[in-house]
Amino acid sequence: xGALDGKVALVTGxxxxxxxxxxxxxxxxxxxxxxxxxxSVDAGRAVADSLSGAVYVQGDIADPGDVERxxxxxxxxxxxxxxxxxxxxxTEKIPHRDLDAATVEVWRRIFEVNVxxxxxxxxxxxxxxxxxxxxxxVNVSSLAGLRPLGSSIPYAASKxxxxxxxxxxxxxxxxxxxxxxxxxxxxxxxxxxxxxxxHAGIAAAAPxxxxxxxxxxxxxxxxxxxxxxxxxxxxxxxGGSQLVL
Numbered sequence: 001x002g003a004l005d006g007k008v009a010l011v012t013g014x015x016x017x018x019x020x021x022x023x024x025x026x027x028x029x030x031x032x033x034x035x036x037x038x039x040s041v042d043a044g045r046a047v048a049d050s051l052s053g054a055v056y057v058q059g060d061i062a063d064p065g066d067v068e069r070x071x072x073x074x075x076x077x078x079x080x081x082x083x084x085x086x087x088x089x090x091t092e093k094i095p096h097r098d099l100d101a102a103t104v105e106v107w108r109r110i111f112e113v114n115v116x117x118x119x120x121x122x123x124x125x126x127x128x129x130x131x132x133x134x135x136x137x138v139n140v141s142s143l144a145g146l147r148p149l150g151s152s153i154p155y156a157a158s159k160x161x162x163x164x165x166x167x168x169x170x171x172x173x174x175x176x177x178x179x180x181x182x183x184x185x186x187x188x189x190x191x192x193x194x195x196x197x198x199h200a201g202i203a204a205a206a207p208x209x210x211x212x213x214x215x216x217x218x219x220x221x222x223x224x225x226x227x228x229x230x231x232x233x234x235x236x237x238x239g240g241s242q243l244v245l
Contacts, residue, residue: 008079009082010070011034013037013038014085016040023047024047025219027053036059038060071125081128081132086122086138086139090110092110092152106152110155122137129177138224138225141182141183141234143185143186145159145160146234179231180227180232183237185206
């Protein structure tokens with residue numbers, strides 16, 4: 001018996017990295033998983049094809065038409081939705097001191113996905129989540145939303161907004177649906193593969209003396225998806241990095 005036997009999960013941005021690790025762990029725990037990506041269609045289909053009973057749904061969470069189509073596809077394939085993992089996000093690496101590079105256009109592009117898109121999908125998925133027995137949303141935020149760090153100031157601000165969105169939504173939609181978030185520190189993913197200096201710094205400074213893996217985050221996402229008496233929490237998955245940063 002898996003922790004998610006009989007459950008249906010939609011994991012956005014799950015063609016690689018943290019999202020893929022979550023999709024694979026959820027499937028291993030018995031869930032029927034909808035894998036999603038906005039652009040990496042072949043990679044997303046390959047992940048879905050490798051999981052028993054999974055489907056692939058292409059779509060951009062910042063596009064209202066795509067969101068409607070994605071949820072229709074999940075409902076058609078599985079008959080409902082129990083767990084929504086809002087992992088899809090975007091960033092741009094800009095030194096915090098480079099104020100000129102952090103243009104309003106960059107802010108809009110990042111917030112459009114990380115904040116507005118996450119809200120749109122959560123809002124539109126709520127009827128499906130409420131229809132089941134104990135729906136759950138897990139947002140993938142960032143340590144940058146808790147501490148003054150991250151790949152850019154607009155990115156960090158978007159994750160701080162997502163953290164507060166998580167808490168407010170949890171208060172608004174209980175008891176039918178629980179809403180929590182994970183806040184990963186530096187994690188080894190395709191996006192951070194070339195960040196050698198950052199990896200070395202975290203491995204040296206963090207109490208657990210290593211950079212996190214996508215699987216580290218996935219296990220905490222699973223815990224929040226199944227913890228029946230937990231809502232409105234932002235859980236750092238950072239090897240203790242925030243204790244020293």
